[in-house]
Amino acid sequence: MNFFMPKSRYIKVLIGVAGLTLWGSLLGHAAEPPRKDAVVEAVGRVLPSVVNIATKTRVQRVRYYYDWWRDNWAPYAQELPPQESAGSGVIVDPSGYVLTNVHVVKDADEIWVKISNNPGEAKMYRAEAIAGSLATDIALLKIIPERAGEVFATANFAENDDLLLGETVLALGNPFGLGGSVSRGILSSKSRRADSDGNKLDIPDWLQTDASINPGNSGGPLINLDGEIIGINVAVLREGQGIGFAIPIKRVNESLGRLFTPEFLNGIWFGATIQPDSIPLTIRSVEPNSPADRAGIFEGDKIETINGHAPRNFIEFSNRLINLESNRTVSLQLRRNSEKIACEVKLVPESDYFNADLIRKKTGATLEELTPDLAQALGYNSTDGLVVSKVDDSSPADEAGLTTGIVVLAIDGQNVSNIVGAARQVYRREKDQQLKLEVVQMRRNGLFLRRRTGQLTLRLR
Structure with a gap:
């Protein structure tokens, strides 16, 4: 009996096996919808x-x-x-x-x-x-929901710096109420300028894409192929061809962390900032002598529960913090390394701490908010700024040349229009550090008022 196959027949068998394998592979691919690619799946997840x-x-x-x-x-x-x-x-x-x-x-x-x-x-x-x-x-x-407990479809954020130059991105919107709109492009440029707190965003701060961003798409998300938000659509450069911009999700998180707080919305002092993109939520910083500081909260602590509830994200946590009952006390369960810590934080009005007394204690000047009547009496045609109503003898304010009637417009380059904001600016500086004040003074010369502006520097005590 011949146990060996002729060479020509062996080759034919190999070709047949290879053909069957290829045919099976093609059948397998044919079973998958060729049109439902990563773009379609990402859009399907986010567009609702x-x-x-x-x-x-x-x-x-x-x-x-x-x-x-x-x-x-x-x-x-x-x-x-x-x-x-x-x-x-x-x-x-x-x-x-x-x-x-x-x-x-x-x-x-x-x-x-x-x-x-x-x-x-x-x-x-x-x-x-x-x-x-x-x-x-x-x-x-x-x-404003129509019924209690109504829930809505949501989109998730990408990590702050999870950006790849050249990756496919999708600009989504719902312009003019006509339904979902999708345009496709690549990420042409990432944010090109370091964050400067308080400065207005400009083109160098934005993500750049060639995905079409029409006027009605402003405010919609720019997403990656994982269906995560990497930016918020903001503008299209008319002078350019196919150049659109979006606010990076890192900037969005920073903005949420400043805006959606009891301090910003209600003037109530919690005193700890949270990293909005962290899971679990992480304490980013704690202000000295704040309610959070007095409760024993430290930078780096992880928030597990608030009043016995595990928050799903920063928005839910802040919402519970902002809508506390009248006693303004919150119970937090924290994790510090491997240790669990329970604490109670009693929130207080910011004005109880950040007030004219704090400013006078550190500068020797008493400031007041400008009312329309007070501004008119000074011959000042605006209520922007704070007026100096008293200066202590031999104080830093006195040595710097501050006198009653001078209006302080800005502290260290930040405009001030209320006592709490000015006190916070002073609070951030240590003893012997300098403050730069932008001031204006109205002087009457007969029938005429002369406006003088300038800068003063004082050293805190």
Whole structure:
């Protein structure tokens, strides 16, 4: 019996096996929908959370008419048709918190959010503006649900610096309420300038993409192929061809961490900042002598529960902190390394600590907020700034040349318009450190008022 196969037949068998393998592979691929690629899947995950935002702003025009009965000119207000605008947004918490651009909702009297979860179906909700910053062009809205416990589809954030130059990105929006819109491009440039607190964002701060960002897409998300938000669409450069921009998610997190706090919204002092992108939520910093500091909270502590509830994200944690009962006491369960720590924080009004007494203690100057009557008495045509009402003898303020009646416009380059803000600026400086004040003084010379501006430097005590 011949146990050896002829060479020609052996080759034919090998070719047959290879052909069957290739055919099976093709059949396997044919079973997978060739059109449902990573782009389609990412869009499918995120688009239900993308909303249209419509606003109405009532406008009045003041004119004058001659009143024959009173024999003088009198004003009247004419109601004009409301101005309407539209943009997009993205839901980032199941309870209905929406991120968008400030310029989409600025000065709006009414805000409506339109959600198109299913093709051909849309639902309108009223919404309210919670917080916003012109410097970052980020606004946080809250959908007013129709029933208690109503939840909404959400999108997730990417990690702060999870950006790859040249990767495929998708600009999503819901322009003019017509339904979901998708444009595709690449990430052309990352943020190119270091963060400068308090400065207005400009093109160097933004992500750049060639994905089309139409005006109605402002406020919508820019996502990667994992279906994560890497930025918020903000603008298109008209002078350029196919150049769009988005606010990086790192900047969005920083803005949320400043805006959605009891200090910013309610003037209530907690005293600890949270990393919005951390899971579990992590304490980023603690202000000395703050309620958080006195409760024994340290930088790096992980938040496990707030009043017995494990927060799913920064927004839910802050929402619970902002909406405390009247006693303003919160119980936190923390983890420090491997140790569990329970603490109670009693929040207090910021003005109890950051007040005129703190400023006087460190500078020797007593400042007051400018009222319209006080500004008029000084011959000052604005209520911006704080007026010096008293200066202690031989104090740092006295040695720097501050006198009563001078108006302080800015401290260390930051405009000040209230005592709490000014006291916070002073609080951040240690003894013997210097403060730079931008000031203005009105001097009367006969019938005329002379305005003098300048800078003063004083050393804190």
